[in-house]
Amino acid sequence: MRLPAWLKLVLLILFATAVQAVFAHRLRFHGVQPDFNKVVLICIAVNTSVHVATAYGFLSGWLMGSVVGMSVGSYLISRMMLGALLGLLELRVFRHNPIVLIFSALTGSMLCEAVFFLFSPQQNVGRWVSLAVGESLYNLVFVVPVSAWVRRILPPSTGLSYTS
Template identity: 25%
Template sequence: MRQFTSIIVCGLLFFLAGVLQFSAMPRIDIWGAHPDLLLVVAYSLAVLVRPGQGALAGFVSGMLIGGISGATLTHYILSRTVVGYALGMTSQMEPGIRAAAGLVAAGTLVGQLILMFLAPPSGIGVFLKVTILEALLNGAIAIPVFALLRRVVRPKVV
């Protein structure tokens, strides 16, 4: 029953992140960078689960962002699945909230660099500046998201 509840909560969180990503996040502009809530949810979840499940979280995030925005799915799915798998490898260390925020920020950087090589943008300098700012924003947003997901996915046994 606990696993079913975790799946439902994670699905609802992905849905909510997708809705907010395309309704509210374009209005939040910090020096040209916009937080990526789907990425934050996927990578925060990937830090908590096994590598295969982390890859699945990255896949779902890439599928949603590519499908909703109308972009080529391959680039988003591949970059986010690879990073989700890599972050899933860190779940054995059971990172704390600060470490998870750093991992989400680093995952954002790596994922965007993979995306840059798969689909090169027109202005690489601007893209890198925005990527660094986005990584910092995503790391900050990951703190409450990770805390929520940790309570749902890995409850403490008394």
């Protein structure tokens, strides 16, 4: 039995959330740990349409908020916005370029953290900024391999065809 691509991506987000909950604290480096759930969402959002990316953003935020046990709404909104904004890249940007992937992962991760901060403010803003920047840079280590994995799951796209 062959699983549909959408179910494989749901299972990938579930797996990333489980890895985040169990193993991410062991990869802590100078107080910063990667966010595997966000990395998988970024890779899915860059490779899918805006509607699909927003739906996976909802799932990602709901799972992460449920695991953490606080600020579920902040996780929902920040991850849905991340998925929607990165899903919009299909309209204007060639998404399969690794430089675009890295740039969108860095800016998307920072934007997600900024939106989360707006809905769930922290007391020490300076520490939050340093952790957000550190996490965004740490996530870059995992973005390219996870994106290759996501592209293997997704069916090949026909792409845009230009006629003159």
